[in-house]
Amino acid sequence: MKILIPVDGSAHGAAAVAFVASRGTLIGTQPEVELLNVQWPIPPRAARAAGREVVAAFIEAEATAVLRPALAQLKKAGLQARARHLVGSPGATVAAAAAGGADLVVMGSQGHSAFKGLLFGSVTNAVLSGSTTPLLVVRGARAPVRDSLAVGIALDGSAYGLAAIRHVLKHPHLLGAQPVLHLIHVVPDFSAAAIAGLGDAAAPLPSPQKVRAAQSAALDRTLAPARRLLAKAGLAGLEICLVGNNPGDEIAVYARKKRLDLLVLGSRGRGLLKSVVMGSVATRVAASCTTPLLLIRKP
Numbered sequence: 001m002k003i004l005i006p007v008d009g010s011a012h013g014a015a016a017v018a019f020v021a022s023r024g025t026l027i028g029t030q031p032e033v034e035l036l037n038v039q040w041p042i043p044p045r046a047a048r049a050a051g052r053e054v055v056a057a058f059i060e061a062e063a064t065a066v067l068r069p070a071l072a073q074l075k076k077a078g079l080q081a082r083a084r085h086l087v088g089s090p091g092a093t094v095a096a097a098a099a100g101g102a103d104l105v106v107m108g109s110q111g112h113s114a115f116k117g118l119l120f121g122s123v124t125n126a127v128l129s130g131s132t133t134p135l136l137v138v139r140g141a142r143a144p145v146r147d148s149l150a151v152g153i154a155l156d157g158s159a160y161g162l163a164a165i166r167h168v169l170k171h172p173h174l175l176g177a178q179p180v181l182h183l184i185h186v187v188p189d190f191s192a193a194a195i196a197g198l199g200d201a202a203a204p205l206p207s208p209q210k211v212r213a214a215q216s217a218a219l220d221r222t223l224a225p226a227r228r229l230l231a232k233a234g235l236a237g238l239e240i241c242l243v244g245n246n247p248g249d250e251i252a253v254y255a256r257k258k259r260l261d262l263l264v265l266g267s268r269g270r271g272l273l274k275s276v277v278m279g280s281v282a283t284r285v286a287a288s289c290t291t292p293l294l295l296i297r298k299p
Contacts, residue, residue: 012108021077091126148176160266181237186247248284
């Protein structure tokens, strides 16, 4: 597995390194890990005044100060990594590096940005919009203590959810030797029709039994392909049926309640705004909890 970890010397970047360093089973497989630091270019006028050699030495010193402690942290965990630095716009540079063959990008993010609709910082958003490489976003949560994780996988019957399952099965060491998989599907609250003022007042309301039967059928249809994929791999998951009309909110509440170590979501990519790159469910999840998110961008 090829893992790219962008680091910038911040606590958020350190959290991403700590997450990878906590994965004992993953470390045992000796993945290819690369630390990347991106330095902003020196303004041309200042660069000309200082000279090419001075500028190069300055940039290298700044990058080394960031990369050295991250390398030491991974080495202490038993993982050898390589490091490099590039010069350019951080978001675009990391996205280009990710597209160069990484299986996973692990990034720290401070969470909400200044604009209410953007849930991650500008660099994370740029990586999401510029690459289809799976992205693990660590947002303030401490690195897992246990190696075998409690993992929620959101499924909605789409190809994006199945892409998330396939990625997990392709890289099982990321989750530990014996992960507990929670296959999560949110069914509509059909009983909402019973609320005064909703629906056709003349239409008969469904009975509780019919509501439960419809919800059970929806769950079974959605999870059937995932069951087959897991069975083929010799695995099984807890099947979780949540009820609500805002799936992202329900998933976030469940993740907090069950103290999940990781949420895996398939994402269709760009939203209505160019910089809002996650689907609506992933966006609502990110807005409501700080559980690390593994976003699978199906090309």
